[in-house]
Amino acid sequence: MTSLRQLEYLVTVVDEGSFTRAAELLHVTQPALSHQIRVLEREAGGALLERLPRSVRLTPMGRAMLPHARAALADAERARCAARQASGLETGELQLATLYSISLGVLPKVLRAWRRRCEGVHIRLFEHRHAAELHAAMLAGQADLAIGPPPEAWSGPLWTLGEEEFVVIDPDATATGRVDLRSLADRSWVHFAPGHGLAEVLDQACAAAGFSPKAAVRTEQTAAAPILAAAGLGPTLVPSNILPPSFDGPVLRPDPPVTRPLAAYTRSSPDPLTSAFIETLLAEKSVV
Incomplete structure (x- = not known):
């Protein structure tokens, strides 16, 4: 019968990418760890891990089991x-x-x-x-x-x-108010790194306005975007609620609104x- 300890062993091996590092973290010997993984594989009916020279890789059966193992733990x-x-x-x-x-x-x-x-x-x-x-x-x-x-x-x-409202930080704006994103089509933007959720929001908002935004810089840090924009690197699009009360950059509201x-x-x-x-x-x- 599968135990929580065996599931913990599996998750730790996957997270560490190594039987050796997992054994150290779990305070067990590597042979004991390997034995329990083999027991778990017998109960599952097949291999869960592929042993590579310098790492381990989940098999399709292992990928199917992993989220359930995490949930059980x-x-x-x-x-x-x-x-x-x-x-x-x-x-x-x-x-x-x-x-x-x-x-x-x-x-x-x-x-x-x-x-x-x-x-x-x-x-x-x-x-x-x-x-x-x-x-x-x-x-x-x-x-x-x-x-x-x-x-x-x-x-x-x-x-x-409810709805989260997005605003544009534009260093070239001379006044606050509303802005049509189409007027910013030729600008280079403070964008977000690929895979960042706000990169998708920005791309979709600009696509709805009929253009694809050029990136002057891409950041992983949400909080960095308005600071970089206010420093003059280009406009950006961020949730209005991330701006601190002390933020004094030029804040514009897209027209039509951008919400999530x-x-x-x-x-x-x-x-x-x-x-x-x-x-x-x-x-x-x-x-x-």
Whole structure:
């Protein structure tokens, strides 16, 4: 019968890319680790890992098992925390998965309100670059609650948070107000790195205006984009809620508006702790 320990061994080997490093991290001998993986493979009915000279690679069967292994380990950890909380040994931990831009813009006010409500409950954030990564991580059991663009065909509970508004930071603008993105078609933009969710938002907004944006610079850091734009490197498009109150760069609102829907979602009915956080999130959703 498959054990949680065997699933932990599999996940650790995959994450470390090496039996040797995994054995060191797990504080077991490499032969013992290899033996347990072989036992798991016999129970699964085939090879889960391909042993390469300098690394390991998941087989198709291993790729199918991995997300379920991660989910089982995450559920076991939540069960452990719940039991310890019930016994008074700890106050609990809530795990949230989100996007980098949302942790900058939406979450600070919500987390401040949550801190006032449940000071002893720790928050662990898992931040992702793209909504598809967030969706996959949530399916794999990474967190209790996800906050981001609503995934398509989500079968679990989902709470609508509203529309996130995007603004243009244009160093050449002489006044605030509205801007037609078509007027910026010939400019070079402060863009985002490939795979970053905001790169997709910018590309789609410009495509709707009839052009493909040229990149003057691409950044991985959401918070860096408005700073680079204000420094004169070109316009950029960012969620309005990531701008600090002290930001004094030229902020314009696209016409027509550029928005993105946001939602909170779980895999199943939320437990009382997650439900309490969702209540706080909905009460503070004016930040969206």
